[in-house]
Amino acid sequence: MESEIKQFTVSIYTENNIGLLNRISAIFQRRHINIESINSSVSEIEGVSKWTIVVQLSEERMKKIQGQIEKQVEVIKAYYHTEDQIIYQESCLFKIKSELLFDEPEVQNIIKDSNARIVIVNKEFFVIEKSGKKEEIELLYRELSVFGIMQFTRSGRVSVTKDEMKISTMLKAFQH
Amino acid sequence: MKETQTLQEKATSKEATERISGSEAVIKCLLAEGVEILYGYPGGAIMPVYDELYKYQDKIHHVLTRHEQGATHAAQGYARISGKVGVAIATSGPGATNLITGIADAQIDSTPMVCITGQVGSHLLGSDAFQETDIIGISTPVTKWNCQITTASQIPEVIAKAFYIAKSGRPGPVLVDITKDAQFEEFDFKYEKCKGIRSYKPIPDTDKNSLKAAAELINNAKKPLVVWGQGVILGKAEEAFKAVIEKAGIPSAWTILGASAIPTKHPLNVGMVGMHGNYAPNVLTNDCDVLIAIGMRFDDRVTGNLESYAKQAKVIHFEIDPAEVDKNVKTDVAVLGDAKASLEALLPLLKANSHPEWHQKFKDLYEIEYEKVIKNELYPTKEGLTMAEVLKEINIQTKGDAAIVSDVGQHQMIACRYAEFTTTKSNITSGGLGTMGFALPAAIGAKMAAPEREVVMIAGDGGYQMTIQELGTIFQQKVPVKIVVLNNEFLGMVRQWQQMFFDKRYASTEMTNPDFVAIAKGYFIDAKKVTERKDLKASVKEMIDSKGPYFLEVCVEKEGNVFPMIPTGASVSDIRLE
Numbered sequence: 001m002e003s004e005i006k007q008f009t010v011s012i013y014t015e016n017n018i019g020l021l022n023r024i025s026a027i028f029q030r031r032h033i034n035i036e037s038i039n040s041s042v043s044e045i046e047g048v049s050k051w052t053i054v055v056q057l058s059e060e061r062m063k064k065i066q067g068q069i070e071k072q073v074e075v076i077k078a079y080y081h082t083e084d085q086i087i088y089q090e091s092c093l094f095k096i097k098s099e100l101l102f103d104e105p106e107v108q109n110i111i112k113d114s115n116a117r118i119v120i121v122n123k124e125f126f127v128i129e130k131s132g133k134k135e136e137i138e139l140l141y142r143e144l145s146v147f148g149i150m151q152f153t154r155s156g157r158v159s160v161t162k163d164e165m166k167i168s169t170m171l172k173a174f175q176h
Numbered sequence: 177m178k179e180t181q182t183l184q185e186k187a188t189s190k191e192a193t194e195r196i197s198g199s200e201a202v203i204k205c206l207l208a209e210g211v212e213i214l215y216g217y218p219g220g221a222i223m224p225v226y227d228e229l230y231k232y233q234d235k236i237h238h239v240l241t242r243h244e245q246g247a248t249h250a251a252q253g254y255a256r257i258s259g260k261v262g263v264a265i266a267t268s269g270p271g272a273t274n275l276i277t278g279i280a281d282a283q284i285d286s287t288p289m290v291c292i293t294g295q296v297g298s299h300l301l302g303s304d305a306f307q308e309t310d311i312i313g314i315s316t317p318v319t320k321w322n323c324q325i326t327t328a329s330q331i332p333e334v335i336a337k338a339f340y341i342a343k344s345g346r347p348g349p350v351l352v353d354i355t356k357d358a359q360f361e362e363f364d365f366k367y368e369k370c371k372g373i374r375s376y377k378p379i380p381d382t383d384k385n386s387l388k389a390a391a392e393l394i395n396n397a398k399k400p401l402v403v404w405g406q407g408v409i410l411g412k413a414e415e416a417f418k419a420v421i422e423k424a425g426i427p428s429a430w431t432i433l434g435a436s437a438i439p440t441k442h443p444l445n446v447g448m449v450g451m452h453g454n455y456a457p458n459v460l461t462n463d464c465d466v467l468i469a470i471g472m473r474f475d476d477r478v479t480g481n482l483e484s485y486a487k488q489a490k491v492i493h494f495e496i497d498p499a500e501v502d503k504n505v506k507t508d509v510a511v512l513g514d515a516k517a518s519l520e521a522l523l524p525l526l527k528a529n530s531h532p533e534w535h536q537k538f539k540d541l542y543e544i545e546y547e548k549v550i551k552n553e554l555y556p557t558k559e560g561l562t563m564a565e566v567l568k569e570i571n572i573q574t575k576g577d578a579a580i581v582s583d584v585g586q587h588q589m590i591a592c593r594y595a596e597f598t599t600t601k602s603n604i605t606s607g608g609l610g611t612m613g614f615a616l617p618a619a620i621g622a623k624m625a626a627p628e629r630e631v632v633m634i635a636g637d638g639g640y641q642m643t644i645q646e647l648g649t650i651f652q653q654k655v656p657v658k659i660v661v662l663n664n665e666f667l668g669m670v671r672q673w674q675q676m677f678f679d680k681r682y683a684s685t686e687m688t689n690p691d692f693v694a695i696a697k698g699y700f701i702d703a704k705k706v707t708e709r710k711d712l713k714a715s716v717k718e719m720i721d722s723k724g725p726y727f728l729e730v731c732v733e734k735e736g737n738v739f740p741m742i743p744t745g746a747s748v749s750d751i752r753l754e
Contacts, residue, residue, distance in 0.1 A: 015375050019323075022316045030317070067499030073321045073341055076375040171374065 003058045007036075008080045009088060009159050010066070012051040013043060013167050015074040024051065024075075027068045033057055037090070039156035045168055048076060054157050077167055081159070088159035091131045093119070094144055095151035098126050107147055114140045125150055193364035198328030198354065199224035201365045202292065203232045205335035208367045211263050213254065213624055215239045215247035215617075219267025220307060222294030224359035239624070239653055242645035244271050246617035248278020249643070252287050253621030256604045257579055257629070259412070261288040261342050262621060268295045269307030272353070273314065277611055279349045280318040284608030285433060286410060288347035290338045291315075298326040298355040311353050320348030328361035332368070340370035345378025346497045347410060380498055382513030382521070389509045390492045391525035393466050399534045400426045401457070401464035401489075403449055403478075406433035406607075407471015407496060411515030414438065414600050417470065420519050425530040427538050429457035431472050433607040436597035440576065446538045450478040451742045452589040455549075455751060456541035458742065461486050462749035463537070470494040471515045474504040475608065484747035494518050548753040549739050554594070560733030561709055563587050563662045567594040569716040570632055570660070578630040579604060581622055581657075583615035583639035586668035589738045591634045599629075613642030619657045620649055630658070630720065637663040637689050644695065650725050651699040658719050659701075659727045661692055664734050672737045696727035703727035 014020055021040070028035055036054040043050035055062075062080050069078040098121060100107050111118065116130040130140050137154060196204070202225050206214065216238060218226045229238045241247040244266040251262030262282075266275055272293040282289045296305040312324050321341045323334050331354070338350040394400055408417045414437050421428045421438075427446040430437065438445055447454030449461065458480075461467065467489040472478070479485045482504060493500075493507040494515055501510040511518050553564035567590060570578065576596030582588040582605040597603060604622055606614040619633035640661050650657060667685040674682050696703035702722055706715045706729070719726045740751045 019312055019316060022313060026317045064499070064503055067501075067503070071497065071499045073373065073376045 003060065005056055005058055007054065007056050007083060008059075008062050009083075009086055009157060010051070010053040010055065010069070010078060010080045011159070011161070011165075012053065012069055012078045013045075013076040014049045014051065015076070016047065016049045017074045020072070020074055023072050024053075024069060027065060028055065031061070031065070033061075033065070037156035039158055041158070045171065048171070052156065052158055077170060079161075079165070081161060085163065086159040086161050088133070088157050089131050090134055090137060090155055090157050091129065092137050092152065092154040094128050094130070094140070094149055095125050096128070096144065096147070096149060098122065098124055100147050101126050104147060107144070110140070110143045114143075116140060193366040195362055196365045197224065197228075197359065198331050198361050198363065199228045199359040201328060201331045201363070202335065202354065202359070203228045203236060204365065205332055205367055206263065207232070207235060208369070209261070209335070209339045211236060211261070213237045213239060214263040214265055215241050215250040215254075215621065216265030217241060217244050217247060217267070217271060219271045219294065221268035221296055221356050222265065222271070222292075222359075224356065225265065225292070225294065225354075238265075239620070239649065241617060241620075242648045243643065244274035245277050245613065246620075246643055246646045246649065248275050248282070248289070248291065249611075249614050249617035250621035250624075250649075251289050251291075252278060252282055252285075252614075253581060253604055253618030254625040255282075255287050255289055255621075256618070257601050257622040258625040259410075259601065260625070261290055261339055263290050263292070265292045266294070267307065268293060268311070269309045271307075272311040273309055275351075276314060276318065277609075279315055279351065281606050281609040281611045281614065282349035283318045283320065285606065286347050286406060287349065288342040289349040290335075290342050291349060291351045293351065293353045294359070295324065295353045295355045297357045299357070301326075301355070311351065315351045318349070319351050322351040322353070324353040324355070325358050326355050328358050328363040331358065332365060333370075336368060336370040337373065340373070341376070345376075379496060379514050380512040382511060382518055386509055386511045387518065387521055387525060390468075390511050391522055393490050393492060393509060394424055394426070394468065395527045395529075397466035398531070399460075399464045400424065400466045400468060400531070401460060402426045402428035402468045402470060403431065403457070403461075403472055404428060404434045404437060404470040405431040405472025407494070407515050408434060408437040409600055411471060411496065413471070413516035413519055416516050416519035416523070418442070419523055420526065423523060423528055424526045425528070426468065427457070427460075427531075427535055429454070431475070431478055431607070432592050432603070432605060434472060435592055435603035436600050439598050440596040447542075448592060449748070450475075451480070452593065452738050452740065454542070454593070455545035455740050455753065456538040458740070458748040458751045459541055460537060462488065462747065464489050466490045466492065468492045468494070469505075470519070471496070473500045476504070479504060480742045480748045480750075481745055484749070545740065545753065553590075560736070561706075561712065561730060562736060563590040563732050564594045565709070566660065566662060566712065566716070566730050566732070567591060567634075569712055570720075571596040573716050573720040574630050574632065578602070578632045579622055579626065581605065581615050581619040581631060581633045583635035584610045584612045585636045585639060586664075586672065586736070586738050587634055587636045587662040589669075612639035614639070616640065616643045616659065617646045617649070619659070620646060620653070620655050623655050623657045624653070632658045632660060634660045634662065636668055637661055637665060637687055637692075638667045640692075647696060647699040647701060651701060654724065656722075656724050658722070659696070659725065660719070661727070661729045662732050663689065663692070663729055664732050664736065665689060666734060668736070669738070671735070675735070675737070676743075692729045693727065701725045701727050703729070705729040705731070707731045
């Protein structure tokens with residue numbers, strides 16, 4: 001049971017520091033763990049960055065890695081969550097030939113049904129943006145790839161937890 | 177209004193500052209942190225700092241080593257014997273990369289060290305400039321923290337943080353890389369020691385319930401065993417530790433880095449655990465009912481096969497680093513926090529106990545080890561000299577009061593097994609990284625930090641030649657270290673493995689050695705070579721009596737093996753005596 005491979009979303013609250021990406025990615029790299037996606041942004045607390053990393057591994061290893069991450073001087077706190085503990089989204093962009101939008105009614109239907117948004121349309125191409133879960137994006141990708149995709153890119157996962165994160169209280173307690 | 181305020185603020189802050197260069201600031205920061213000695217090697221990108229070192233040479237002593245790796249090991253030796261932060265300094269590029277082995281060693285052995293490197297000018301960063309290397313990128317996985325400084329005004333804060341991080345909590349190495357323009361730049365200097373960092377909690381809180389749970393397990397144990405590590409020494413917890421084991425009457429064994437925390441001859445000291453440790457504590461690890469680990473990290477060289485390590489026992493782990501808990505061995509009770517504080521709080525919760533039958537088991541197994549191994553090592557009847565009889569002579573001549581700085585390999589295991597210690601912080605060796613070449617420079621640092629101590633370096637003929645150039649440092653600085661090379665003309669530990677596990681195929685382990693005595697004499701160091709047992713005693717005495725540095729080569733049995741031994745992948749209780 002312990003060694004079952006699961007998907008975890010790791011949330012790391014850190015000081016904003018140039019070298020930290022290296023330090024954190026090295027923790028995974030040393031143990032041959034592939035980072036499925038990684039995202040860094042500001043957090044709800046001023047001056048604190050938040051990283052969201054998606055990895056697949058056993059919970060036992062996940063716990064140990066959480067310890068190794070928290071051990072880094074500039075990491076304030078690291079958490080890991082299973083899929084059911086978080087609300088998460090990914091975002092993607094499709095670049096498609098404009099003629100398809102006008103000539104293929106099916107393409108219009110796909111866009112409409114998927115709740116994707118048209119960002120720009122010009123003579124040569126149009127760009128649609130879709131946010132959602134990975135599976136929704138993959139479905140849209142499969143449907144559109146029948147007609148041909150000029151370019152495609154997907155962002156890393158961003159997530160918030162269902163439960164309260166007590167990071168602000170913790171930060172106060174950490175003050176010396 | 178606002179402008180006046182700013183001007184006023186400026187006026188007040190100016191009183192407490194002085195306008196100096198970044199490089200002078202580096203020296204002033206070091207002085208403010210109490211640094212008296214630093215080890216290093218100059219070069220282009222660090223020259224402004226060296227220029228200041230020249231000015232401040234009456235206040236801070238720079239030791240020119242013969243290689244930057246030597247500077248790090250010397251700083252480590254300094255730190256290990258004194259408990260203070262060791263400091264090493266080097267230039268950019270190759271100077272900086274040469275520090276890496278020592279930094280990695282300090283990281284895995286939790287040694288407080290600050291390394292300062294020069295870097296090319298900030299406008300050249302990323303341009304593949306002469307002697308430019310990404311030392312921040314390179315050192316990241318082996319430092320507790322590192323930081324690059326590109327403007328002089330960052331210097332005081334970063335160096336203050338560097339010292340704070342290096343010595344607090346679980347200690348470790350920190351690297352500060354300073355661009356050349358930041359060293360030249362002038363700014364208003366003011367130094368404040370670092371008192372804390374928001375994201376960094378050096379010592380985790382101790383849960384009182386965990387202490388109670390630990391005490392209950394210990395009080396109810398019939399066959400408790402303590403295994404202690406360097407945490408006891410780093411946490412200055414020696415006295416508290418002794419009080420705990422004495423009250424509860426627990427046989428206590430040590431890891432290689434824990435050695436010397438209590439005297440070798442303490443009645444509760446049952447010897448070393450691990451691959452070449454003592455028979456009784458290894459075998460009885462798999463017999464005890466409660467295993468109490470204190471300031472140690474269950475290294476694979478200690479545990480052997482984890483699948484069969486102390487499975488019958490409840491495990492209590494006293495540990496400062498939460499990431500170590502449950503990392504290798506699943507604990508029943510983890511007591512997080514500072515070793516000294518935790519042990520002092522544990523003491524009143526313990527019942528006095530003595531466990532005489534359990535102690536007898538250790539004595540019985542010791543007798544077996546004595547008959548099969550120890551007797552033949554200490555009092556050999558065969559012709560060739562053993563490494564252990566050299567250690568025995570050193571024990572006799574120094575009354576067990578020397579600090580032993582050992583290198584890596586067979587002689588290291590023998591030194592740790594047979595050296596007698598009466599004082600803490602006396603076993604200085606490269607434990608986790610196993611860095612050959614560690615001992616000679618580390619002995620320099622140790623002797624300079626503790627000139628009143630007898631410092632005896634012990635190396636094999638292999639490791640000695642990895643940093644042999646530091647004889648130059650010993651000569652120039654007149655450091656009275658005693659240098660012992662146990663020469664078996666082999667890379668002995670590798671040869672032992674080749675003999676045992678590779679059908680005696682001695683691939684590249686035989687050494688054709690130079691005249692070591694002539695080399696030492698070339699550096700004007702008194703030197704002697706011993707090849708026969710009858711000359712050993714007098715030679716060791718001559719070495720110890722010598723006021724200056726002294727080199728002693730002892731030609732030992734060529735194909736001697738270190739036993740007991742837990743073969744890789746075997747259980748601690750399957751330790752072999754022959």
